Amino acid sequence: MTPPAAPSPQKSPLPRGLRFAAFVCLVLSAFTGFFALSECLGLSQLEDTRNAAHFSLVGDPVLDARIAKAQLSALQSLRESRALFLGALSVVCSLAFVSAGRLLRPDGLPLERMRRMLAGSTIAAALLRTIDGAQGAVVARHMGPIIADALKTLPEFQGSSAAPLEVMAWLLPATTIGFTALIAGSFAVLGQYFQSERVRQAISLLDGRLAKED
Template structure:
């Protein structure tokens, strides 16, 4: 068996760009998930540290922010254990995406076709896990938004009944909307990456650049 030396080792620009997007997004998402899993594993200590922190001036009244933080941890507490597992699994799945994307860009002797298959499956897995994560956090966000609205009613700027009613109505939905938007962007991007790397066109492009073996 001999290896043909005539092949081109470079990937098309589109595949390289998609792999780079997967690499960066997996790093950010995986680090975020691992960080939250660590916080959830030390739930009560993390809550106390968060409450003891000095909030930046732009975040507004300290008591108001403490109420939001307490509400966040109160909403997370019933789901603490399953969410810890979810975040741990999500960080591992992101690690697979990161490694596969890195090896697509720099194979270092590993077959790119194997990395392509791994990247496609891992990206779809991350999309599913991130969607579950987003659904859980949307519940937390709604409670945080409601607590924020209730606390803002006591501020001088919101004593007007119309302003107070507007805040009560919009704040919870605004918080949920931001959570859903973030989930859609991240999970949707991973889903698109997964489908892209599982496509026939990418498979054919990768196989065309794999080492060709010839029997003598």
């Protein structure tokens, strides 16, 4: 007697485009939430300057200590508000992660409920990530000239070799702003997508189909 075949793994009922958007949101929220939580926890240890000894930026302990001190000074004034926004961002990203995962594997849960949660959490993540990026740009604007001045004291950046360091003052905050625009913009686009009427109708049809199958 032939043994019964093992049941094939359940596939996501979502259309390909919707499934891809949910997967992107799953990955984006996971990484963003992880880094937000890590930085939030790091803010609670600002006074522990020994943490700077584990990271060398220019290879000179004196210059590294100078840069670390400047970074601590820049973060100190933003400590409470930044910790608040980073904590909120990590929570919102966890909601987006769970709801995106449940869209991909609903396990009997209503897809419409997950869609609403995902749309709301991604819009909130876009807002919080924008605020986080603005605060990061303030720190980067403060750190850029200090890092450039520190590097100018090294033998490798003497004379004409120091010319590229002049862009450090604006390159660091510009990079921070650009990365913020990329991440926050992605969250905003995903939020608008999951709020669109087309996605609502697709989810409604899927909910009805799954209810009939049950």
